[in-house]
Amino acid sequence: MTNKKVGWLVLIIVGLLLPLFINNQAQLLLFTKIYILAVFAMSYDILLGYTGIISFGHVMFFGIGSYSVSLMLKHGGQSWLNIVIAIIIAIVLSAVISFIVGVLSLRLKSTYYAMITLAFAELFHILSLKWRSLTNGEDGFNFSKYIPDLLKDRLNFYYISLIFLIIIAYFLYRFVNSATGKVLVAIRENEQRAETLGYNILHYKLISSIVAGVVASLSGIMYAISYRYVGSASVFGIDKTIDALLMTIIGGVGTLFGPLLGSGIINIAHELLADLAKVHPIFERWLILFGILYVLIVMFFPKGIMGSLHKYRNSLPLFKIRKSKDG
Amino acid sequence: MELIIILTLNGVATGMLIFLIAAGLSLIFGLMDVLNFAHGALSMWGAYFGIWIYKGLEQFWLHQNPNLLEASWYPWLSMLNFIIGIVAGIFIGSILGLLMEKLLIQPVYGNHIQQILITMGAMLILAEMVKLFWGSNLISAPVPALLDGAWEIGNIVLIKYRITIIAIGLAILTFLLWILHKTKIGLIVRAGVQNKEMVQALGINVKKVFTLVFMLGAGLAALGGVLMAPFMNQVYPTMGLEKQLLAFIVVVIGGMGSVFGSAVAGVIVGITEAFMLYYVPDAALAVNFLLMALILLLRPSGLFGERG
Amino acid sequence: MNSLLSLKQIHTHIQQFHILQGVSLEIPVNQVTVLLGRNGAGKTTTLRTIMGLNKASSGSIYWDEEEITNLPTYEIAQKGIGYVPEDQGIFPLLTVEENMRIAIKDEKSKHTQENLEWILQTFSDLKRAWKKKGGNLSGGQKQMLSIARAFVNDNSLLLIDEPSKGLAPIMVQALIEAIHQIKEKTTVLLVEQNFYMASQVGNRFYILDDGKTIHQGNMQELIDDEHTKQKHLGIYKKNI
Numbered sequence: 001m002t003n004k005k006v007g008w009l010v011l012i013i014v015g016l017l018l019p020l021f022i023n024n025q026a027q028l029l030l031f032t033k034i035y036i037l038a039v040f041a042m043s044y045d046i047l048l049g050y051t052g053i054i055s056f057g058h059v060m061f062f063g064i065g066s067y068s069v070s071l072m073l074k075h076g077g078q079s080w081l082n083i084v085i086a087i088i089i090a091i092v093l094s095a096v097i098s099f100i101v102g103v104l105s106l107r108l109k110s111t112y113y114a115m116i117t118l119a120f121a122e123l124f125h126i127l128s129l130k131w132r133s134l135t136n137g138e139d140g141f142n143f144s145k146y147i148p149d150l151l152k153d154r155l156n157f158y159y160i161s162l163i164f165l166i167i168i169a170y171f172l173y174r175f176v177n178s179a180t181g182k183v184l185v186a187i188r189e190n191e192q193r194a195e196t197l198g199y200n201i202l203h204y205k206l207i208s209s210i211v212a213g214v215v216a217s218l219s220g221i222m223y224a225i226s227y228r229y230v231g232s233a234s235v236f237g238i239d240k241t242i243d244a245l246l247m248t249i250i251g252g253v254g255t256l257f258g259p260l261l262g263s264g265i266i267n268i269a270h271e272l273l274a275d276l277a278k279v280h281p282i283f284e285r286w287l288i289l290f291g292i293l294y295v296l297i298v299m300f301f302p303k304g305i306m307g308s309l310h311k312y313r314n315s316l317p318l319f320k321i322r323k324s325k326d327g
Numbered sequence: 328m329e330l331i332i333i334l335t336l337n338g339v340a341t342g343m344l345i346f347l348i349a350a351g352l353s354l355i356f357g358l359m360d361v362l363n364f365a366h367g368a369l370s371m372w373g374a375y376f377g378i379w380i381y382k383g384l385e386q387f388w389l390h391q392n393p394n395l396l397e398a399s400w401y402p403w404l405s406m407l408n409f410i411i412g413i414v415a416g417i418f419i420g421s422i423l424g425l426l427m428e429k430l431l432i433q434p435v436y437g438n439h440i441q442q443i444l445i446t447m448g449a450m451l452i453l454a455e456m457v458k459l460f461w462g463s464n465l466i467s468a469p470v471p472a473l474l475d476g477a478w479e480i481g482n483i484v485l486i487k488y489r490i491t492i493i494a495i496g497l498a499i500l501t502f503l504l505w506i507l508h509k510t511k512i513g514l515i516v517r518a519g520v521q522n523k524e525m526v527q528a529l530g531i532n533v534k535k536v537f538t539l540v541f542m543l544g545a546g547l548a549a550l551g552g553v554l555m556a557p558f559m560n561q562v563y564p565t566m567g568l569e570k571q572l573l574a575f576i577v578v579v580i581g582g583m584g585s586v587f588g589s590a591v592a593g594v595i596v597g598i599t600e601a602f603m604l605y606y607v608p609d610a611a612l613a614v615n616f617l618l619m620a621l622i623l624l625l626r627p628s629g630l631f632g633e634r635g
Numbered sequence: 636m637n638s639l640l641s642l643k644q645i646h647t648h649i650q651q652f653h654i655l656q657g658v659s660l661e662i663p664v665n666q667v668t669v670l671l672g673r674n675g676a677g678k679t680t681t682l683r684t685i686m687g688l689n690k691a692s693s694g695s696i697y698w699d700e701e702e703i704t705n706l707p708t709y710e711i712a713q714k715g716i717g718y719v720p721e722d723q724g725i726f727p728l729l730t731v732e733e734n735m736r737i738a739i740k741d742e743k744s745k746h747t748q749e750n751l752e753w754i755l756q757t758f759s760d761l762k763r764a765w766k767k768k769g770g771n772l773s774g775g776q777k778q779m780l781s782i783a784r785a786f787v788n789d790n791s792l793l794l795i796d797e798p799s800k801g802l803a804p805i806m807v808q809a810l811i812e813a814i815h816q817i818k819e820k821t822t823v824l825l826v827e828q829n830f831y832m833a834s835q836v837g838n839r840f841y842i843l844d845d846g847k848t849i850h851q852g853n854m855q856e857l858i859d860d861e862h863t864k865q866k867h868l869g870i871y872k873k874n875i
Contacts, residue, residue, distance in 0.1 A: 052440065054440060054443050054444065056447065104620070104623075108623065108627075109439075110439050110440065110443065111356075111362035111439060111443060112579075112623075114362075114364070114443050114447075115362065115364075115572075115575045118572065119572055119575070119576075119616055119619075122572060122612070123612065123613055123616060126609070126612060126613075130609045238568065242451055245444070245447065245448075249444070284458075285455050285456075285458060285459045287451060287455045288452055288455045288456060288459065291448050291451040291452040291455060292452060294448045294451075295431070295445055295448040295449065295452070298435075298441055298444045298445050298448065299431075299434055299435060299441070299445060
């Protein structure tokens with residue numbers, strides 16, 4: 001435990017001092033993006049790494065956050081109050097939708113859940129595409145002029161994002177180490193057993209979904225503000241879900257640090273390779289490399305979290321565990 | 328009335344195409360308990376590769392003899408090129424299926440989480456590789472001359488290509504049902520969908536059949552893809568995921584492991600889409616999605632599901 | 636005594652549960668050996684471990700001098716071991732005919748044909764239900780089908796798991812007769828909770844408790860041994 005704390009402390013100090021070594025806005029934005037997407041990946045890790053749920057629709061909460069803040073500001077005008085309202089709307093909407101999707105689909109096999117969440121996200125994507133009057137469809141819209149100046153300053157927003165990351169990380173740290181969090185891990189390790197111990201699996205999975213969904217929507221809000229623009233493809237497209245997958249798996253599932261690491265790797269690599277793309281077009285397809293890396297990791301490093309996700313195929317529950325008194 | 332007939336026929340044609348993709352997915356899911364998240368990519372590769380070969384051959388012949396276009400037998404040559412394209416598409420699909428099964432599915436067999444994640448990774452890689460070879464923009468896919476155009480019966484316009492698709496779909500369906508019900512290996516597949524363990528206990532190595540079924544499913548998906556291309560007049564890099572979503576809906580509605588179910592559900596979904604696209608286009612996917620949700624709530628094993 | 640099948644100190648774990656904690660059996664040829672014991676003692680797991688459906692974590696299984704521990708299930712079955720599981724394992728959407736056909740290795744061989752004829756004679760009910768779907772059969776018919784299917788291939792050993800469960804007494808009687816006929820031609824390892832049935836067909840017995848073999852002997856001795864029956868099988872009535 002203390003090692004981890006030292007690690008985070010080092011990170012925070014590095015984060016605070018980093019702007020001293022950066023001299024251009026683009027790089028500042030890059031790190032801002034890394035922090036924001038790290039939060040998105042962490043929220044995904046709550047599902048995948050801690051509870052053992054695979055969702056392919058996580059981007060829909062991201063999009064909900066992004067559109068909440070951009071629409072609120074655009075139609076309500078520039079004001080801090082509007083931002084707060086947007087945050088509340090995003091939280092409520094994502095909680096409600098997590099709940100609905102969860103209630104309908106969490107009971108089903110994991111393969112069904114994965115496909116259904118994919119379909120839901122696609123529905124949101126299509127909705128945002130077609131509802132042109134609201135979202136301006138594929139082209140999206142820029143809402144820069146409605147953003148308070150404080151947030152438009154790149155350096156300010158860098159620090160705000162860093163603080164955002166730290167606060168959420170702390171919150172999630174407390175969450176996964178709470179009693180609820182431990183039940184989630186128990187479910188991930190052996191769902192059948194957790195059930196025979198008397199835990200209402202669906203209830204806990206729903207909590208996990210809602211927490212993950214809400215945090216994702218918050219990261220969506222931050223993302224939209226940093227880019228000052230929303231478009232269907234960027235906030236509701238499957239690319240973000242893929243990103244979450246890559247960041248979490250490559251960075252390391254089931255650890256809060258992993259997603260941050262993953263976010264750093266993916267985003268920095270993306271920048272570097274995008275520059276290289278001017279040299280040779282093959283670098284445009286950097287995703288292939290990451291895809292292969294991702295597949296290799298899933299296949300060969302199922303240690304810890306993944307290894308214990310293996311459900312034994314030949315089990316016969318011959319013994320029933322009695323409910324233990326401390327639950 | 329004519330409109331209804333036209334829409335229905337369009338729907339059945341779409342349905343047959345989705346059936347081709349869904350049939351493999353359903354069998355693989357039913358028999359191996361594997362939901363291949365890269366199945367749509369196999370279909371897309373079939374489409375891209377098949378059309379590439381087809382157009383390549385067309386260009387080749389025209390290059391040799393620019394006057395070919397006027398020859399009366401040119402449409403037949405074109406048809407031959409198209410058939411070669413189809414075969415090429417099926418071939419690439421099957422090969423990719425074989426590689427996928429051996430390299431990605433077998434190593435993680437039994438672990439659902441790994442398998443879902445890995446096949447999704449494969450989908451990503453395959454989709455990106457399409458862009459690598461053919462670019463990110465859509466590519467046109469023409470209908471071969473012989474199948475172009477329509478027949479007119481009274482007020483009803485029957486588009487030749489769509490009728491062809493329906494015919495091919497029905498032929499494949501018949502062929503598949505024949506294999507399943509009249510051959511030993513089909514018997515093994517049907518039994519395996521119902522109770523894998525017992526098949527093993529009867530001395531049959533079901534895992535060998537897995538690879539065959541996976542390849543068959545991949546080949547069918549690729550066939551669906553290459554036939555779908557002229558239907559949509561194009562191929563584009565996101566068609567894999569799109570069609571896979573529809574295929575999944577069909578598998579759920581039709582019932583996991585049932586080829587016949589995939590056909591029936593395919594037609595239902597196809598017709599629904601045809602009508603919705605005409606009347607309320609924005610809601611097309613949503614309606615089919617709702618159908619699936621309904622089945623999941625009321626009869627989770629699907630219309631013809633062989634498993635509970 | 637030459638054992639057709641022998642288990643030496645078999646341990647099996649299912650997830651974290653230590654189900655079999657030292658099972659040792661010697662199954663003599665052309666006899667019916669019965670595995671007795673309370674619910675949860677590990678009888679079904681024993682059969683499944685022999686078939687390779689559950690992995691033995693330690694110990695060894697020998698089939699006619701050859702070690703078969705943890706071979707893939709289909710290979711074990713191919714050696715001539717037939718399995719009749721507790722739930723019969725009938726394919727519900729396949730007809731009786733298809734259920735039989737899938738088990739048959741060589742449809743053309745005369746021997747198989749003879750077996751098939753014998754089966755249709757002995758289990759005449761199956762002949763009548765030939766084209767019926769497996770799922771539509773009665774409990775007794777399913778049981779007959781499952782046993783017939785395990786037998787048609789000239790398997791040298793049949794592992795049968797609680798065939799009398801849920802069957803009416805008259806069916807149990809038919810089952811007893813069927814097993815009597817079968818045991819002339821092959822060897823049987825039978826798991827049974829129904830002591831009457833066990834005593835009617837069994838030559839030898841083993842008692843399993845808490846995943847261990849704790850007692851064995853001749854069936855005739857057990858029938859007269861009230862003490863053992865009470866202590867390990869919970870049987871209190873006399874002459875059952």
